[in-house]
Amino acid sequence: xxxxxxxxxxxxxxxxxxxxxxxxxxxxxxxxxxxxxxxxxxxxxxxxxxxxxxxxxxxxxxxxxxxxxxxxxxxxxxxxxxxxxxxxxxxxxxxxxxxxxxxxxxxxxxxxxxxxxxxxxxxxxxxxxxxxxxxxxxxxxxxxxxxxxxxxxxxxxxxxxxxxxxxxxxxxxxxxxxxxxxxxxxxxxxxxxxxxxxxxxxxxxxxxxxxxxxxxxxxxxxxxxxxxxxxxxxxxxxxxxxxxxxxxxxxxxxxxxxxxxxxxxxxxxxxxxxxxxxxxxxxxxxxxxxxxxxxxxxxxxxxxxxxxxxxxxxxxxxxxxxxxx
Numbered sequence: 001x002x003x004x005x006x007x008x009x010x011x012x013x014x015x016x017x018x019x020x021x022x023x024x025x026x027x028x029x030x031x032x033x034x035x036x037x038x039x040x041x042x043x044x045x046x047x048x049x050x051x052x053x054x055x056x057x058x059x060x061x062x063x064x065x066x067x068x069x070x071x072x073x074x075x076x077x078x079x080x081x082x083x084x085x086x087x088x089x090x091x092x093x094x095x096x097x098x099x100x101x102x103x104x105x106x107x108x109x110x111x112x113x114x115x116x117x118x119x120x121x122x123x124x125x126x127x128x129x130x131x132x133x134x135x136x137x138x139x140x141x142x143x144x145x146x147x148x149x150x151x152x153x154x155x156x157x158x159x160x161x162x163x164x165x166x167x168x169x170x171x172x173x174x175x176x177x178x179x180x181x182x183x184x185x186x187x188x189x190x191x192x193x194x195x196x197x198x199x200x201x202x203x204x205x206x207x208x209x210x211x212x213x214x215x216x217x218x219x220x221x222x223x224x225x226x227x228x229x230x231x232x233x234x235x236x237x238x239x240x241x242x243x244x245x246x247x248x249x250x251x252x253x254x255x256x257x258x259x260x261x262x263x264x265x266x267x268x269x270x271x272x273x274x275x276x277x278x279x280x281x282x283x284x285x286x287x288x289x290x291x292x293x294x295x296x297x298x299x300x301x302x303x304x305x306x307x308x309x310x311x312x313x314x315x316x317x318x319x320x321x322x323x324x325x
Contacts, residue, residue, distance in 0.1 A: 001152055002026065003048060004088075004124055007079040010070030011050075012043035017074075020044060023124055051080035051091045052148050053156030054114065054141060065095055072100055075110065081119065081127055084151055090117040090132045091148065114144035116151070 006020040025031040033041050046056040050065060066076040077094040093114040098107040119133030127133070137147035149155055228234040 002083040003080060004083060005079075005081040005127075006044060006047055006051075008043075008047050009078070010067045010074045010076040011047055011065055011078055012067060013038070013040040014043065015067040015069040015071070015074070021124075047078045048080055049156065049159065050095075051078040051093050052152070053145065053159065054093060054095075054112070055156050057160060066097055072107075075099060081124065086120075087151075088119045088122065088133075089136075089151060090119050090127060091115070091144075092117070092132065093144075112141060113139050114141050115139070116144050116147045 003022050004026070005022065007017065008014045008020075009017045033044060035041055042057060046058075046065070049055055049057050056065065070076065075094060076097050077092065079090065079092045081088070081090050083089075091114075094110070094112060096112045097110050099110045100106075101108045115132070115138045116136045117133035118136050119127055122131070122133055136151075137143040152159070223230070223234055226234075228237060
């Protein structure tokens with residue numbers, strides 16, 4: 001939010017209509033508001049807060065803001081022209097006050113009123129009492145408050161926490177000790193959320209410590225049950241167990257290798273035995289054939305004689321046929 005122009009009328013120590021134009025000062029980037037004590041410096045900040053949220057810089061909604069020296073016919077009101085990003089707005093507010101009656105003598109009560117205008121596109125000198133832009137919310141205080149918060153993105157309390165630093169607190173803060181600074185910061189800013197977060201984190205840490213303590217006690221009891229006096233003894237036992245496991249794995253690997261070798265030898269021996277059995281069977285068959293050799297020779301002689309007889313039978317048949325012829 002960038003304030004451009006603040007107009008006060010019968011507000012605080014300003015009985016008449018007073019216009020504070022910030023546009024020239026904003027061009028310099030950094031500027032200050034200074035003057036004698038009681039000259040109305042803090043009132044400017046209260047007027048900004050009042051125009052936006054209906055509260056003074058101290059957050060007091062019921063504070064008397066009307067100037068005591070103002071003329072009875074001059075209404076108390078504050079107008080603030082400000083920019084938010086590329087858009088321009090005008091906030092106008094009048095508090096509950098007494099004004100002269102329009103008919104007869106005496107006074108009548110004027111209800112509090114507020115307006116919020118969208119003045120985007122209007123130059124500062126074009127914004128007047130009769131031309132403030134397009135109304136976004138008017139008269140009803142709750143509607144105007146909601147519209148202002150929607151435009152700014154924060155409430156009156158947050159505005160006073162992040163934008164306004166109460167008078168006298170900064171000097172007090174600079175001179176204070178660490179503990180006192182923390183107290184001042186807690187007064188200036190609402191840190192309840194962060195304190196709650198810190199308390200929650202502290203409780204989480206305590207719960208974690210308690211859980212770790214209980215787990216350590218359970219682990220110590222388990223160590224004792226397993227025969228280990230301490231974590232160091234457990235570490236030594238783990239080292240020894242790892243060495244035994246390594247030796248066992250080595251022996252198992254060697255046994256697997258020996259079993260593979262034996263299996264290969266067994267397969268080879270089985271093949272040799274099969275071949276030897278076939279050789280024995282062949283020798284036995286050969287011996288049986290050799291033992292029957294005389295019979296085979298006699299059968300061969302008979303076969304030769306039969307062959308010859310068959311040949312002679314043919315000759316005899318032809319001779320008989322020749323004798324017949």
